[in-house]
Amino acid sequence: LTIGHQTESSSSWRVFVLACALPSLLASFAACVWIPESPHWLVTQGRTEEALVILRNAADMNGLDSMEIFPHSVDIMKSGSSSTIGMNDKDEEGCVRCAELLQPKWRTLNVLLWCAWFGMAFGYYGVILLITRVFQEKSPGQEPLFNFSSILVSSSAEFLGLTASIIIVESVGRIRPQALFFFGGGIFSLLLSLSASAGLSVYFLTAIAFCLKVAEMGASTLLWVTTAESLPTEIRTTGHSVANAVARMGGFLCPFLVQDITPFWIVGSTMFLLHTVSAFCVLWLPETKRRKLGAVS
Secondary structure (H helix, E strand, O other), rough: OOHHHOOOOOOOOHHHHHHHHHHHHHHHHHHHOOOOOOHHHHHHOOOOOHHHHHHHHHHHOOOOOOHHHHOOOOOOOOOOOOOOHHHHHOOOOEEOOHHHHHHHHHHHHHHHHHHHHHHHHHHHHHHHHHHHHHHHEEOOOOEEEEHHHHHHHHHHHHHHHHHHHHHHHHHHHOOOHHHHHHHHHHHHHHHHHHHHOOOOOOOHHHHHHHHHHHHHHHHHHHHHHHHHHOOOOOHHHHHHHHHHHHHHHHHHHHHOOOOOOOOOHHHHHHHHHHHHHHHHHHHHOOOOOOOOOOOOO
């Protein structure tokens, strides 16, 4: 934002878009070079030897004896009959259909995850819009002016939220810290909205926005971990994808709430309600700390 608005040129938005695109381009290049192909996909294509090489490398990286786990005599076969889901419940590639996520044994888990992901995306992107709205000054007939210093300080809080999540995830756990982050996000959203409406000091608003961004980043980071670890192997990919799709719905809807014509107290109250619901949904999810994938029931 700072680059785009401070470049005195009619093409300043192009500079802004380029600055945003470069990290993604670099990450895409790095992924193509260093991230291995999916062994499952390789097996479906009949490239079992390549899949074995990747699996052995993964075992070595985790301090295991790769040749003991995957000896030369081992053979990987494409099979769907060994899955706990019947073949008639899958497509011809053995993939779980979205409808399977609502089977009785998985329904509660997936619905809780969908609610949490919807609230996370609505809150995360809603907070970005809310902070931008709080730190702008609009005069009739003029372009809005933004307090980029406050926006920069609040945005830097994501580093603290990420660092806190990395420390907490193995020392404390996933569920309780995540619920606390969600609830904190609701509290700080409401406090920021009411404080902005009351015209309080910009320093106080910046401090509240900083705490709010820490909470949002912490909740988001831990939810990604919890989702991957709590979903059973049979539905992990499909379940995670559907949860992500539900999150996009939340991200799509939040701008209709956080707009200039909506009073701050309505924005804050709605954000508080959604964060609180997400926190309670997370509390019902299984704790996955130090548990093997697939061992969570």
